[in-house]
Amino acid sequence: MPAKSSTIVTALTTAAVVVVGVLGYQAAASAPDTLTQTRKDPRHSAPKSPPERSGKKDKAPAAAPVPPSSGKGRRIVYALDAKRVWLVGADGKAVRTYPVTPSTVSPPLGAYAVASRSVSVTGSDGIAIEHVVRFASVEGVTVGFSAAVDGSMPDPGSAKRTGGIRESRADGKAMWDFALHGTKVVVVS
Structure with a gap:
């Protein structure tokens, strides 16, 4: 070359x-x-700015008050007409309240206690359910709170006699954590 x-x-x-x-x-x-980068310690990260707001005040709707006829102390209150549940602390204030889908069989008004619980079973409608909290029996039908694993709600017009009062999975978990065996359950109109 x-x-x-x-x-x-x-x-x-x-x-x-x-x-x-x-x-x-x-x-x-x-x-x-990747060899020398260290993970940021979240305690030392810059604070996040609050989300932008419109000119209106963002205010959550007021929670439905605990029915006054439901007694005192720590309890679960189930209002048939309102289709709503309250988890009430020892101070008489609602820890959580949420809507439910009633079963086709409703318990009579009165006070009950959590009689049994199951982490997961198949409901009387054939749906996989979790966080089952049973408290009453009406003409051979066991009544209790539960959440469908698939998130479904029962058909309120069903002719099948069921005792499952359905709640969302998040509400079912809250019920499960609150409703230990023997916890008072008050059914009001």
Whole structure:
């Protein structure tokens, strides 16, 4: 190879190495260094800005008050007409309240106690349910609160006699955590 060709090849090779080096440097500078990068401690991160608000005041709707005829102390209150449940603390204030889908068989008004619980079973309607909290029996039908694993709610017009008062999965978990064996359940109109 003549000397002039060798010099051109060397110059081109050097230029190519420089270009590759610059591109590699730029790529490395913009990519996280996985060898030396440490996980950010959330206690030291910058505080997040509050979400932008419109001119209106964002106010959650007031929770339905605990029915006054439901007694005192720690209890579960089930209002048949309102189709609603309250988990009431020892101070008489609602810890949580939420709507439910009633069963086709309703318990008579009065006070009961949680009689049994099951983490997961198949409901009388054939649906997989969880967090089952039973408290009454009406003409051979066991009545209790439960949540369908698939999130479904029973058909209120069904002719089948069922005792499952359905709640959402999140509400079912809250009920499960609150309703230990023997917890008072008050059924009001």
